[in-house]
Amino acid sequence: MTKPKLLLLDGNSLAYRAFFALPLLTNSQGVHTNAAYGFTMMLQNILEEHHPEQILVAWDKGKVTFRHETFKEYKGGRQKTPNELREQFPIIRDILTAHGIAQYELEAYEADDIIGTLANLYNDSHDVIIISGDKDLTQLVTDKTTVFITRKGITDMEKYTPEHVMEKYGITPPQIIDMKGLMGDSSDNIPGVPGVGEKTALKLLKQYETVEGVYEHLDDITAKKLNENLTTYRDQAFMSKQLATIEVNAPIDVPADMMNYAGPDLEKLREQYEMLESKRLLDQLKGDAPSEMQVEISYVTFDREEGIVWPEKASLHIELDGDNYLTDPVLVMTMAMAGKEGSEGVYTFDERQIAEYESLKVWLEDETIIKYASDTKAIQSVLHRYGIALRGVQYDLLLASYIADASNAQKEIAQLAEELTLPYEVRRDEDVYGKGAKRQVPEFDVYTYHAATKAKAVWDSVPIVEEQLKESEQYELFHDLELPLASILSEMETEGIAVDETVLQTLGKDLSERLAMLESDIYTLAGETFNINSPKQLGVILFEKIGLTPIKKTKTGYSTAADVLEKLEHEHEIIALILLYRQLGKLNSTYVEGLQKEIHTDGKIHTRFQQALTTTGRLSSINPNLQNIPIRLEEGRKIREAFVPSHEGWKLFAADYSQIELRVLAHISEDEKLIDAFQRGADIHTETAMNVFHVSREEVDSNMRRAAKAVNFGIIYGISDYGLSQNLNISRPEAKKFIDTYLHTFEGVKRYMDKSIEIARKRGYAETLMNRRRYLPDLNSSSFNVRSFAERTAMNTPIQGSAADIIKRAMIDMNARLKEEGLQAKMLLQVHDELIFEAPAEEIAILEKIVPEVMEQTIQLRVPLKVDSASGASWYEV
Known part of the structure; x- marks a missing residue:
């Protein structure tokens, strides 16, 4: 006889997961809704998968629990709940009530204890399923109780059974408690034994089974430091085990029928979804939204070409064995579009058709037809092989999601679709193609369907991600900077050097x-x-x-x-x-x-530029990396002799910004001394040495200038007295005095450093001149080292990021100017603050005039931008 299912949910944990998995969203009243929306999507997935007869959501009652009587610092390192999340807890509770789901909390106890007690009570009569983001609950796993732990996003969960715990850790579920006793748990501020990490704890438990067993065999542990720590912190180990133990006999009052699940009150649920202003959730109530992807895939063939009606709007995705555009054992282009009746359709083309469809080529190159792409640069680079120039792209999922949050860098479409909570599954490339030695191309229908779901995800993501960008005032950064730059980079990659x-x-x-x-x-x-x-x-x-x-x-x-x-x-x-x-x-x-x-x-x-990777917005280069060729050694510089023009009678031409980050610092900090020096065209390192050492220009020697240069550039990266002492081979007190003198001299820089941290801590992010954001949650970390790094990042992100944005803008302006002048010259490489071109010898004089002109006028700062340029027969010469 099948047992009824009892589903126990850790409310606080799942709410936190939903909040941090999705970008901040608000309704028209300004109420934050991302956690409530994400929690609802999680709940729907859970109910659809498990179909429970009984269900309960447990909540933490308050900050003080019975564990604080044992250790008053329990959970002492936890960050304060963000107000944006705190205001959504009542909404989540109302949504659960509308779903007809029981909720329970108990004074002095945690949600874990409620779940543990109910699991213990109903373990024999029910199939108990626990869902949480807290791995502590895996100690409750038995043959009759299964625990699911959330991983990435809001749908990815790891299933813990006794076998899985043994396979993953080599111990039994109850030993999870002993593991926590030995290694502690920083998230709950459980101290454990210093020097004992997970690896050591597991090794000890495999030998001695429990904390008690470890101490019974203390004399057998020959590692001196480990033995010392175990001996010194014996009481702490037993206390930590006690703290980590979930109470399974809490004094709860939950009648069995209270947890019965009969389904939602649709009217109440509609009210909640209207408050969230979620069209997707409201459509689901009407039964209009599919629970999984329902889309016809049409395989276009030559004899049907005359019947194809190309759309005015479509999304594009090219599938290349799930490995971008470096290898192509599979080449299939899929196109998702809205049909005449508003229904979705996905059309798939194979390699031969892409190459030979003239009407497709005309459509792809039509600037007036709006196209949404998964990765513009990748698609363009592939189409270049077939003599097709993709135009009319107004959206790029890869770039847009990266700009919305740089932590999205290098995420697959499957991950992005999951985080956008699209109502169907997009499989990960690894699941379709396999991994490592097992990687292979699957059946035609499998990989074309995989590509089709990606194309549809691009289509469906557009309104969601564009709205995020507009709310964060980053739409112009995306649409006017990164999107046109993708096309330029694709041309550079195709051209090569x-x-x-x-x-x-x-x-x-x-x-x-x-x-x-x-x-x-x-x-x-x-x-x-x-x-x-x-x-x-x-x-x-x-x-x-x-x-x-x-x-x-x-x-x-x-x-x-x-x-x-x-x-x-x-x-x-x-x-x-x-x-x-x-x-x-x-x-x-x-x-x-x-x-x-x-x-x-x-x-x-043909190096490949990674546009959506770095947190500062800088481009990186791979296959090969041409940005890291060493130039300190003459032998390293000579490598550049091999890079030459591609035509007889042509030359290479290079132009680079002079001290652009220091000029951005002068602009942002509004420091009068820095601004004055740059406006006069003075040598900034000599000027710094004069101010810091209080000497005349004539008295500045090479060591003084070198020290000034080190601190000028070091300040940008938040250099410490230790770092400067290492750079200059001086003592730390000397280095500290130098930095203090510098900051006293350049008061505007000191004000900027303090203010940038204060603003970033208040906002939660640092920002460039062009509104590029870098989110910095670690600014509130309880760890000094982690917090200090975030503070340095808050200071240098506006500088480094703005410099990166400026050269990107210069590339766009320069590309337009080359076309305007009708020149044969081509832009080949971007290496940090340097642009490299090739051109006929007779055009070099024109480049010498227009390249610095364009680059210096790209943005107006409080100080002038300065560009140095040179030409020659090789990169080495320039």
Whole structure:
């Protein structure tokens, strides 16, 4: 006989999950609704999956529980509940009431204890299912009680059975309590035993089963520090176990019939959904919204071409084995559109059809037809292969979601669809194609349907994400900056930059000879041969044979990390040779040999720009990374000799912003001294040295200027006295005095630093001049280190992010100017603050005039922007 299902939900935990999984939403009255909406979507999914006969949502009653009698600091490190969430708890409770779902709370007890007690009472008579975001509840797992723990978003949950707990941790569910006793739990401020993490706790429990068992065998634990900590913090370990134990005999008053579930009161539910102003939820009440994707996929073939009516609006997605556009064992373009009657339709084209459909090409290139894309740059890069220039794109899910919240970077459409709570499932690429060695292309219908759901998700996401961007005043950043830039980057990727492979081969030969000589010299100084690349062997040579002073040890021996060796450089001449050997070895393997592998059949390298990745908004470059070619060593700079124009009689031309971040700092901080120096065109590092050291211009020596430069740029990144002392090889007190003097001298900078943190803490985010946001929840962290990093980020995000936005805007302006002038010149690369072009020799004079002109006029600051430029036969020359 089948047992009835009892569903127990952790109300507080699920509400928190919903709140942080979705962006802040408000109704027309200004009431926040994201947690209530997300909780409702979770609840619907739970009810649809489990169909319980009985259900109850447990809530925490208050901050003080019986556990505080044992340890008054219990949960002491928890952040205050955000007001935006606090105001939604009554809404969530009203929604549960409208659903006809019982709720319960108990003075001095937590929701966990209510759930634990009910699970204990009904374990034999019911199939008990617990749902929470708190892994503490996994201690309640039995053969008759299953626990689901939320993971990402609001639909992804992990199912815990006794077998799963054993597979995941190697222990039984009751031992979860002992694990918490030993390792503690920072989220609940349960101290545990210092120095004991999850790995150590599990090892001990697999040997001794319980906390009690560990202490019965304390003499068997030979690791000295671990034994000391266990001995010292014995009472704390037992107290922590007690705190972590969920009460299963709480004095609750919950009659069995109270939890009976008969379904919702539709009228009350409609009232709640109207308050949320959710069309999707209201449509579901009417039965208009599908519970899963219902969409016809049409496979367009040549003999049907005449019957195709291309839409005025559509979303586009190109599927390439789930791996963007680097490989294409699968190439299928899907297009979701609204039909004449308003119903959705998805049309799928394969590679041959994309290449040969003339009417499709005309439609794709029509600027007047509105298109929504999953990833504009990726789609354009693919279509370039077929001579198609995609135009008319007005929305890009990848970029829009990234701008709304930079933590969305690199998320799959499946993840974004889940967080947008679209009413159907979009599968993850890994689930469709497999992972690692098992990765393969599935059946045609499988991957085309997968692509189709993505195209539909793009279509359905448009009104939701665009509204988010408009509410946060970031729509212009998306529509006027990032979206047009995607097209430019796609053209740059397609164009590529020519590489003279013989230059790399010659450089590789020279480096190999140099490395062989260095190797010989190192062996001579060491008095024997050994593997220089082996830290263990090198450590023995340096610290045992030569007798240098060990600075740091690792588990496997002496540390020979670069920072350690640099401190020992003055002790023996072998150190400088080892450091150089490592640098040249990396140059040779990573760049000289690595770049040769990236040269395509057209003789060019086609790097890929990642537009939606960094939290500052800066572009990054991969396959290969051309932004990190080392230039401090002459050998590193020479790598750039291999990058050349792609046509005879052409030259490369480079232009870069001079000290753009310092100029942005001057503008934002409104510091009078900085502004005055830049307006006069003075050398900013010399000016800083004059002000900080109180000397005349003539008295500023190279060391003073170097120190001033270090602190000028260090301030941008929130440099500490320790960091500056390391940079300048001075004492920390000297470094602190230098920073204090600097901040006293440049008072506007000090005010900006303080104010930027204050504003970011109040808003919850830092912002650039063009309204790019970086959310900083860690500004309120109880951890000093975590909070300090967030504070530094609050200071430098407006500077770094604004500099990134400025050069992106310059790229758009420059692209327009090149077309306006009718030049053959092409923009090839963006490397930090530098733009690299190639052009016929006769156009160089024009570029020398218009490129600085455009870049310097891209934005008006309180100080002038300055651009340096040069041309030559290679990147090295410029």
